[in-house]
Amino acid sequence: MRAGKTTVDVGDPAARGDRRGALPRVGGFRVVMSWPDSQFAPAPPPRGRARIRLAGLTGVALIVFGAAAIGVALLAQQHAPTPGAAAAGKIGPAVRKAPSLRRSPPVSMAIPAIGVQSSLLSLGLNANGTIQVPNLATSADEAAWYKYSATPGQLGTSVIEGHVDSAVGPAVFYRLGALRPGNRIDVRLADGITAVFRVTGVREYAKTQFPTTMVYGPTRYASLRLVTCGGTFDFGTGHYLSSVVVFASLVSTGRSGTG
Secondary structure, three states, rough: OOOEEEEEEEHHHHHHHOOOOOOOOEEOOOEEEEOEEEEEEEEEEEOOHHHHHHHHHHHHHHHHHHHHHHHHHHHHHHHHOOOHHHHHOOOOOOOOOOOOEEEEEEEEEEHHHHOOEEEEEEEEEOOOOOEOOOOOEEEEEEEEEOOOOOOOOOOEEEEOOOOOOOOOOOOOOOOOOOOOOOOOOEEEEEOOEEEEEEEEEEEEEEEHHHHHHHHOOOOOOEEEEEEEEEEEEOOOOEEEEEEEEEEEEEEEEEEEOOO
C-alpha cells in the first residue's frame, strides 16, 4: 500500500457511519478499500491481536527464508559441472609406452584447466575400514593422497580425493566434472620431480554401483585417479548419491605449467 493511504474494513458499520450489518465476504475475505488520511481512519487493533499478527508474520518469514536457503543449496549443487558422455573417454594409459617413476610421496598438485592449486594431505583408513577424507570444516580446499595407494607416477594406481563443496561453498574438486580427456594434471613429489599426467576419461558413477576394483585396483602402468562426490545431494542422509572419477596416466616429468 502506498504512503498516505489507510485500509479500512467497509464491512464495519462504524467505518461506514451507519447501523446496517457487515457487508458479505468475497472469497472468504471482507472487501477493503483505501483513501487519503482522514478522521475516518480506524483505531489500531488491540495489542493481543497485534502480537498474534506479528507471530504469524514471523512464522511466514521463517518459512520463506528456509525455502530460500534450500533453494540456494540446490542451485549451488546444480552449478557443479557434470561429466557428459563425450568426456567418458577410456581408463587405460594415454600413451603406448607409458613412463614410470620411483616411489616418492606427493606434496602438491595443479590442474590448470579448472584452476586447482592444492597442497596434498596424506590420509589412510578410518577405524571401520573406509578411506579417510579431508576434514570438511578445516580442509575443504585441500585434496588428499590415499597413502596406501601407489605414489603418483609409480607403477600402479595412485588415488587422490577431495570434496566437491562444503557448507560455505565450492571446495577443491568442485569443477572436477568439467575436465576432459587431454587435460593436464601436475603432481609435485617430495623428491622435487613433477609427475605430468594426461586425463583419459571422466565418469560419474552411482555410489550404489561404484566400480571399486576398476578405480582402486592395480594397473601395469602409472595411473592416477581423482575422486569426488557428484550427482544429486540427499538432504535426508547429508550425502551425494554419486561419485565423479577422473582417470589419468603419466606421460612425462617436468615442472608444473599450464596445459
